Amino acid sequence: MPVTDPQVVVLILLLGAVLVVPLFQRLGIPSVLGYLVAGIALGPYNPGPVSINAEITRPLAELGVVFLLFAIGLDLPFARLRTLRRLIFGLGITQVVLCGAVFYGLGLAFGLSPHAALVVGVTLSFSSTATVLAILVERNEAVSHHGRIAISVLILQDLAVVPLLVLLPLLASAPDRMASALELAGIKAVLAILAIYLVGRVILRPAYRYIARIRNAEVFTAANLLLVLAVGWLTAQAGMSMALGAFLAGLLVADSPYRHQVEADIEPFRGLLLGLFFMTVGMSIDLPYVTGHLMTVTGLTFGLVFVKAVLIGLCGLAIGIGRIQSFRVGVLLAQTGEFAFVVFSRADQLNLLEREQSQTLVAAVVLSMALTPALAGLGRAVTLFWRKKTAREMFPSAAEGKSGHVVIAGYGRIGRAVARILSEHDIDYLALDLDIDRVAKARANGLQVYYGDAGQVGVLRSVGIERARAAVITVNKPRAAERAVAQIRQTVPGLIIIARAHDLAQKEILGNAGATAVVPETIEASLQLAGLVLRSTGIDPDAVEQTLRRQRHSVDLPLGPVPRDDKTVTLD
16 A cells, blocks of 8 residues: 555654564664665555555655765865875775776676766775775774774775765766766866865854854754755755755764764754665665565676775785785775765666666675675685795794793783883883784784783794893783783793773782782873973972972882892892
């Protein structure tokens, strides 16, 4: 039974989201796919008792895209772009250009028009920001090496969506003048950016300061909605998309002190409206058509994933991020993302794509997103296998005959600092770490760093722990640090063990495990900050040092040489 009453339509959509999305999340499937499945079930092509015309929900769904682009702009302050510029503008641009060019050529080979091939090629080069970020956060890999690389590429892809959305209506209205359409799109985008930036600098920040002084949460939220919709409307009146205006509005707020509050206020609207958009995309999927062309959809999906993974891996190798990281980022970003639904839906409306082509592409995108968890698992499994294989070549073997050295467990930021200071005093050391990329980089520079777990007795004996003068534990993970201290103390009862702790609670744990001295980094950092403040106020440096020594003594921090067996022992 087709439903046409807008109020009933909204109720059915909300009910579908409430029932389907939580189920998908419990199964570990991204919520985007849950919205798509709910849309397919409610769409006009389904065989169920209730169906909805997607045209009824399209205005609300388009607002979801607008708020998504605003959120992307909010997440791109210039400081972040500056920090990740090598990966964003190096690997990111290389990936989009190479994948876009290859898919453009394949599109022409399969009979697409040049304009359709351009749209499809660039769109297929994008990956799913929502799906990839969800997997990285769930597995605590967002700040890992491959996580940062993947996020940098996703940022550039998000940026590239904006000119593509601007380009679509120009390609549709001037199909025989692609070069002039591209030029016109670029000019319009530049003028819009300059105009909105200048207006924002003059009006936006003073207006936000005034609204913030009012201290009224409802007025602040209303101002945020007004900003998104007003700037979007202005760009639409200039012949561009509302999405571009929303993105530029987000950029304006990104470097302001109001960014985080604005992001929190917009999030509920963005999530709900974007969910409606994905459900609308699901409604537009002709399930009988996809079922009848299942082999084509499946072949296109696996071909897309394979080609894209290879191309991204090659881009990673070209920019110098290493073989294993290139492979892992390649398989992680091999799917096509949610922006494909935005672009293909718009291209279908503008008659840049035929309906059958749009249906096939959207179905392939959905299937590629569904494969993402498996692809991420494959990348992780191959990485672990490669690390174990490579670790055999990096296992400690240079400790034979070595004595009087210092063993450093953990070669991260603190471990490297300790190693540099020891080298300055001509003290020999051997370092252990479980990050194979970090180990490989250090060994390429001729440093005595090896792959190994300091919590295993075999590894400790291979680095000559019985002949070492001290061990320094800088491992970042509390349980691994505790295990390393306990194993070293059990293996060499009289050895000096100096450990790093996050706080006083971990200091006590490591002390009980057998550490000779433990330095809580938060306490030491606070003391150093306090010392700088005291010196800046003109207090005598000797008095400041005495105060810091008293404070260190109150929390039992080491003040000088490390005691052992009722004797004073120094490392040099």
